[in-house]
Amino acid sequence: MKRTPLIIVAAAVALAFVPQLGLPAFYDSLLYLMLHWIVLATSWNILSGYTGYFSFGHGAFFGAGLYTTSTLLARYEWPFLWTLPVAALVAAALGVALGAVVFRVKGVRGELFALLTLAITFVIGTIVVNTPIDGGNGVPLSGVPVPKIGPTQSSTFYLLALAAATLTMLTAWAIFVSKFGAGLFAIHDDEDAAEVMGVPTYRYKLMALAISCALAGVAGGIHALFLSYVTAGDVFTITVPLTVVLMSVLGGTRHWAGPAVGAVAITALLYTFTAADHAIAGKAMIGVVLIAAILFMPDGILLRLQRVFKRAPAVAAPGAAHPPSTLTAQAELAAPSAGHGEVLLRVRGLQKSFRGVRALAGVDVDVRRGEILGLLGPNGSGKSTFINVVSGHYLPTAGEIVFEGRNLSGLPAHRIAAAGIARTYQIPRPFPHMSVLDNVALATMFGGTVPDPAAARQQAMTWLEFTGLAEKAQAHPDDLNLHQRKFLELARALASRPRLVLLDEVLCGLTPSEIDDAVALIRRIRDQGSTIVFVEHVMRAVMALTDRIVVFNHGELLAEGSATDVMQRPEVMTAYLGRPHLEPAHA
């Protein structure tokens, strides 16, 4: 896999010799434009393609870099090359400032983020035009000396853009194959689930944004001098963001090289039609070509090409790593229990309200190490809410959660995951665009802190074997049936090697024989040393598995004790069945 960066660098070095070929200088400029768009499209994709946070504001960051350079050149007479890192920094700072505020707000997803970034473009554009940065007059840079890097001036820009493009492509690839990239793609598919798996979503999004903006800033800085006369009207519009979106979508947003393919294709297309007599018709032709491309290559050019040449998609596992024997796997599951029976999780006075609806009204629960605790109650009693709060999916309104002596209340979900708590979802939430193996590998990396994706995949394989999904490793979650998806949830939960596993109605929807399989699996999980809290309605499973149960009703703890004991209590039966029990109270 380390071949790819070598190929990129080798290609860059080869291309660096193009100016020496003595071709007419205009090829340098044309290639400069292509490389310029490669940088812009690929950098956009690092945020928007990977995480799914569609940004319409790339023009703002590009413009910030452009104007940083032009201001430093025109006003402070800096040497050109030194302005580029500053341009990158300014753009990145702008992006991070925006992201720090916007990413904190829950509910800013999808089109709202797109709108915010578009709004930022107009805001910054207006500021630039109305202040001495540009002031409306434009910034003339024709007197600024261009450093002599290549034989001609155009070749200098070409080489600078080549360097920028190489840096950008390497960055995009490096992120793509790293743990960071896996986290970004998880955010794309299901941000909440990713957070609960241990992905530090806020931090990662900011990092992706910062990198994306910095690269756009560099492209802007270089472009300022290429233009030699900078005006705000060309920069702070919807054109740049729209173009990079088109290039990335055309090339393929899920691959690191997709946007580059799109950038080259669209630049070539636009350029081809600049012969005068066909200018207007040319515009129509471009439209036709784009439409045809999108109808016949909906996943982007790159993926279609890959399919044509039958290459394995880049997201593939590095060969089927032969998993160690199941014996070892079982031994790796959890640290040997320090003391069976001690309190692992202590919850006191836990409350959770949703805009006036009190889902949890203050519950006290102790979970002892090594036990299987059943969590029962009628619908709406707060069982799932309890799991959601303990795992960090929701923040508690009040109360305390202490796990292994550490106070976890109020921590973001990814820290709770790192602390050793994992959960499954009642309706499975696998990451749809990732393979089954990668779904589990993600949990290994983030919940279980394995830094290397390759090692993570190896470990993930063992969990797939443990849950019987080994042959489905390369399949996608959509190809699995419900039973398999539930087991995938289990595999994911286990992959982070948690000390406490929260299972949310894992048996619902399964056939009786599937239930037997699941019960056996859960027992094996506990036998490895995990503690399990187990929300369930299927009574025979509850009876068979649990050491103790607690019963919730209307968000409060109703009863606690052994299963057989508790289920006979009148108040419990009333809660479930709604009718007073006529037999005398328990002895």
Added chain:
Amino acid sequence: MSGFTLPSISLLSQSILSGVFVGALYGLMGLGLSLSWGLLKLINLAHFAFAFLAAYVCYQMASKGVDPLLALGVIVPAFFAVGAGLHWVMARFKVSPFNSLLLTFGLTGIVEAIIQTIWTADFRKLESSYGEHKFKVAGLYMPVPELITLVLAVAISLAVWAVLRYTDLGRAMRAAAEDAPIASAFGVNQKRNALLLAGTCSALASIAGVCLALSFTLAPSQMYAWIGVVFAAVMLGGLGRALGPLIAGTVIGVSEAITMAVTAPSWAPIVSFTLLIFILVLRPGKAS
């Protein structure tokens, strides 16, 4: 930048009115786009191209003596058909939301080329009797073309809202938007409804185009000037909400107008867009 000047009441109110009028046009232009994006999950960039094409067709018909409002009788059905046809193609190829953006961008280029070929890049102004008249109410001027736009925008938005909310068809469309396969399982003829909706969206674009032609001078490249602000109105108003674009468009238009009335007009975009940012960031989270 000139400082703040305290405007006279008449200046302020006339400016606000002006903002309301242009906001109504933003809303009318955005309505079809919002419905298409929210209910059909297709981002139709060609919406603007259709609006401008309709504007030019209206201009052409008006120059041959046809009353612009009567021209609606021809234009609206024609664009309904075009919109339905476009949707049929996109549905057949199962185009995803962001791919639809790309496809309709291509379509926009084609339409722009057609417009430029037929009408050249020159500016064209529709001269109509409507443009000659205005009302004066309580010292405020209300030109007829703008009033027509406002009335149409409000009436159509309310009508669409009522349909979506109270009729079976509307409920069916909203259901299909949330979960198409399940809606189909309940007997919703999603394909037919989608074609209906897509056609309606384009018809709405054409109405916006006619209003545009009545009030503004036309040029082929002008369509790009509207994309940014109308998208903003659409996204701010909430996708698929019938009254959203109108309200959001008015907010944007009025905030810009007030800015222009009290200080340097070139600062106007910053006020409207900063306001937008605040609204989005500070309002109680929509999702959980």
Added chain:
Amino acid sequence: MNTLNLSRRSAVAATLLGLSGLAFAQAGAPVRVGSSLALTGPLSATAQVHKLVGEIYVEQANKRGGWLGRPIEWVVKDDQSKPDLARTLYEQLVTADKVDLLMGPYATGAILSAMGVAQRYNKVLVHHTLGIPSLAKYDMQFPAWSLGSDPATTVPNTVFDALAAGPKPPKTVAVVTSKFPSIQFMTAGAREVMKKRGLSEVLFLEWDFGNRDFGPIANRIKDAKPDFVWVGAIGLDGNLLLDAMKKIDYAPPQHFYLYPSPGPLVSLPDAKNALSVTIFEEQAPFTANTGAAEFVAIYRERATKANFADPSVETQAAASYTAWQILEAGVVATKSLDDKKIADWIKANRIDTLQGKLRFNGTGNFGDDLMRVKQVQNGKWVVVWPKEVTSGGAKLLAP
């Protein structure tokens, strides 16, 4: 880069265009003149004028035997209103297509890009629409648009001279302008001039290029009650502002529009008595200048056929035609296609053009400021100042 069939075909088409109507054999290979124009994009409304003018000029010249006995071929490319593309195309013209001579593109941004390329390859560049003379720092560039080297001062002075000599010299002025670079710079100069002349500025507003709503601006002008409104307009702005003013029943006593689209403005009934500036109009004495009469007739015919809204020759078309005249003069006088020789000759000589006799030995190779004041009178543009260039007793009117 492989040339696609498309561009080969268009090169042939361009050649045919240059030779259209001709059947006689020309000795030698064609003289190739290369340029780009904004044939698509927001600037295309005006660039289409330049395309037509170039075609007409090349046709006429070829009828006369071409340059140096060779036919002229005009290689024109579409820069899509983008200065970075303009730069690349000019580099293509010089280094790949290896044209003999260059002609300037449309609009300040593209011209500066082209100028950079010309400078790097020592090509002479005649351009027709540069709005900010101080940005032209290249020795071998020559403007066909006679703004003079300090138009921000000289043009407003001309305008205010005209007003002062008119029936109602204004005392209070409202200045409203777009923030488009070449406009803003002129308006800034105008404000200085007004101060020096003792005029009182009652309002100053700037709007974003691309502004759609002129209602509040019109209102503020009306509230300020100025004698005279200076509108830094480009393209549609003037029309939109007039529309907005009409909607509130306001007609400024005297008004001036800097670079409006002339056709749409003159046909607006509310633009009555609007002033603007021009270097050429289809009336005496301009039509007596070199090449004017014939060009005006041909242009009108071709523009009407091409469905242009306004088929008359004014500043844009005139500047474009002048540019070709300048280039031809240089080529013919030096009997060569040598850029340096041509440039030297142009600088040292006066050339007879559509605008009159032009010189290029001022700052930045600019010559005299030949901008005249014109006014919309009875639905037509009429030149009203200075007196020497008016005809038929035309005078500046004020209601």
